[in-house]
Amino acid sequence: MAVDVQRWRGTATEEPDPTARVASRRLLGSLLRPYKRQIAVLVALLLAQNFAGMAGPYLVKLGIDRGIPPLTGGRDDPTVLVTVAVAFAGATAAEFLTRRWYLALSGRVGNAVLLDLRTRVYRHFQRLSIGFHERFTSGRVIARLTSDVDNISELADGALDDLVLAGLSVLSVAGILLWLDPPLALVTLASFPFLLWLSRWFQRASARAYRRTRETIALVIIHFVESLGGIRAVQAFRRERRNDEIFGAVNDDYRRASLTAQRLVATYSPAIKVIGNVSIAIVLTYGGWRVLHGHAEVGVLAAFLLYLRRFYEPIQELAQFYNTLQSATAALEKLAAVLDEPCSVPEPASPAPLRHPVGALTFDRVSFAYRSGTVVIPSLDLHVPAGQTIALVGATGAGKSTVAKLVARFYDPTSGEVRLDGVDLRSVAEDDLRRAVVMVTQENYLFSGTVASNIGFGRPGASRVEIEAAAAAIGADEFIRGLPDGYDTDVRKRGGRLSAGQRQLVAFARAFLADPAVLILDEATSSLDIPSERLVQEALRTILASRTALVIAHRLSTVEIADRVLVLSGGRIVEDGPPASLIRGGGHYAELHTQWRDSLL
Known part of the structure; x- marks a missing residue:
């Protein structure tokens, strides 16, 4: 029985082809090519949304430094605060509208791409020869059309724009901090090498972990489909106990693979938070010293602290988004491999006419x-x-x-x-x-x-x-x-x-x-x-x-x-x-x- 379980694990697990990544990029390009204009609009909306979001802390800085009398030499000019408040409301409204427009348009594009992908995979499975289907089990076919497409759908349904926005926020904040106060920004960005090393480690480890989860969930689906598809034989030959053991083994493999991926997140996310909190404490200490000695304004320090929140929070969120990206990437590689599977009985390039066959x-x-x-x-x-x-x-x-x-x-x-x-x-x-x-x-x-x-x-x-x-x-x-x-x-x-x-x-x-x-x-x-x-x-x-x-x-x-x-x-x-x-x-x-x-x- 143990040998049976090991055989099942060994024959069903799919190792990624060395060319899978190239094939998946080619597939993605072909899926997105019909929507170039819509994608350009989506990019513009993301940039506008990021710009509107970045305006908030800077407006707070202006309000503090130019609109509060104790900090402006006693001048009492309420128009500054009113102007800042109106501008802040405008930035908030712009962020809301661009976000709403983006989600509506990206939803249409994402669903159209997924429809195209499902149609391609389904049609290709039908075109492939009997020889392919005799060696490619029905469970693996179902895994491609359900589990793998669902992972890509999860990315298209919101994780991708969050991932891009997080990246834009990190880059925008870094640039704004350097513009506001270079010395204070350099102190802040001193944590960047640690963030880069930690993110690089997580990228490599999670790529392996999430590819493993895709392989193991495919095994679960394959065994489930084949067991129920042959339920008459299973019950007739009293194979329930053996199937339970095989399913228990592949299900436990999936649990352990998922647990490994979660442990990576459990290490990465808190580590980012620790680095962020330490950086904020250093900025608050050093920035307060600079304000007390007249080297910086209170508004700049307040803006710094608000921007730092927008700097480290997206990096933390990148963990979750990157996991989704890795899972979708692994799924896309498997679908690309299926679509690249050549038909052993290809359609002729120049078919010969066969108008009235008689059957010789x-x-x-x-x-x-x-x-x-x-x-x-x-x-x-x-x-x-x-x-x-x-x-x-x-x-x-x-x-x-x-x-x-x-x-x-x-x-x-x-x-x-x-x-x-x-x-x-x-x-x-x-x-x-x-x-x-x-x-x-x-x-x-x-x-x-x-x-x-x-x-x-x-x-x-x-x-x-x-x-x-x-x-x-x-x-x-x-x-x-x-x-x-x-x-x-x-x-x-x-x-x-x-x-x-x-x-x-x-x-x-x-x-x-x-x-x-x-x-x-x-x-x-x-x-x-x-x-x-x-x-x-x-x-x-x-x-x-x-x-x-x-x-x-x-x-x-x-x-x-x-x-x-x-x-x-x-x-x-x-x-x-x-x-x-x-x-x-x-x-x-x-x-x-x-x-x-x-x-x-």
Whole structure:
């Protein structure tokens, strides 16, 4: 069990790619590029807000030094205080208005950027090949679209402008202090090397800590999704205790990673406060001495103390903002890595026309190996005339499903060509290929929604009459009309409201509506009972008529309707011919047929 937990930790943790930071900056630039003008306005608003905020302490200085009689040599001129008060009110109003305008505009820009990001990631996940999704778990996909996007959203929703304002405040205050009283400012800025060293340490340590929190929360999400996605198997094989231990381990990893990040904040923030308080005490002492000896005005000292508050408080807040920035940066790096993931079956730059496909298939010296290096098809030459039904049989791992996936172009061959009507599939536009080639698998995946909408996936835009006609053609109309709401019945999650045979018939109706030139049936009847299989067999005869078909099945009752049987072994064709001829020949297929017939007795 401990080994299982360690394996889970080791295989799921993602180390950042060395080029991830460059990729994330490129992604950020592409997201922000359409909003250059709005960003320029936002920068101007931030500068105006910072200017208005910086005016307050200076106005206090003017009010003290020029408007209070004991400090002005006894002159009693109330207009100075009134002017200062009005100016202070104006600065406050300006700060409020610019802040409000900034938040409204930044909210619009931020949400537009996040919408664009989510759309890009979602579309890219859909475009990526089956091979990618077979190795990139559903939990990691969900983590990208939820947890990672949420971290970027948190930054866009207010933390970024606070971070920028804090930086502007620190720089502005430093400049104003040097302008007001250089000697006093130099004493104040003597703490800057300590602040710089402390901030640099925190920057490096928090970057590592927050990248670790992103990795560990991804593990939590991955395990949670996979455990509940396979809840039937979990409960059937009593795996709850083991899953609890794995979840407890990854959850504790996340807790410890978060605790490490919080400890850094707990060290950094109080240290900044201590440095700030010590600096204020020194300024108050030295500044008071300068006022007493006539080297500085009381208003300058008061302004200094007010500005120092605006100097150290933002630095303290930078801790929280920087944590959010680091978390968002780590998330953006992971999203950039996903978006940079190349599609192993790319869309052709100049697609070859495929206007009226008839379904002739050719494998020309095709070989194929998966990413692991395992060669599944060493060399395959095959021609399937248009309209012929081919059955692929053989032991598990013989290469049957791989041949089907190559025809559907879920993968591209390592070498050689797979051609449809003489055109290399790598030169066919994806839309044309998906209209010409349709695969029906044993999963019979149905989406949440009505029966009609699930059949309609076969041809987007099909009318209700066409959907019902397709169902009637393959014999599904009767059972559909017997459902509580007929074609408008909600099939529920993954078609759970329907039986296996009913789901299969809906899937066949979907394929019939699509009307492809080539139909692939990959173990499409393997999960059916005998009565359901007989019902589906009748539908098969309808759906396979007048089209090229590749049928993969262990049940030879399905194979018997084929015009031609290919027996595969080790990715090679070892027998090829009509079913009846192969049975009389006494070879591999004859042996399989005998075993199947005996299993029915």
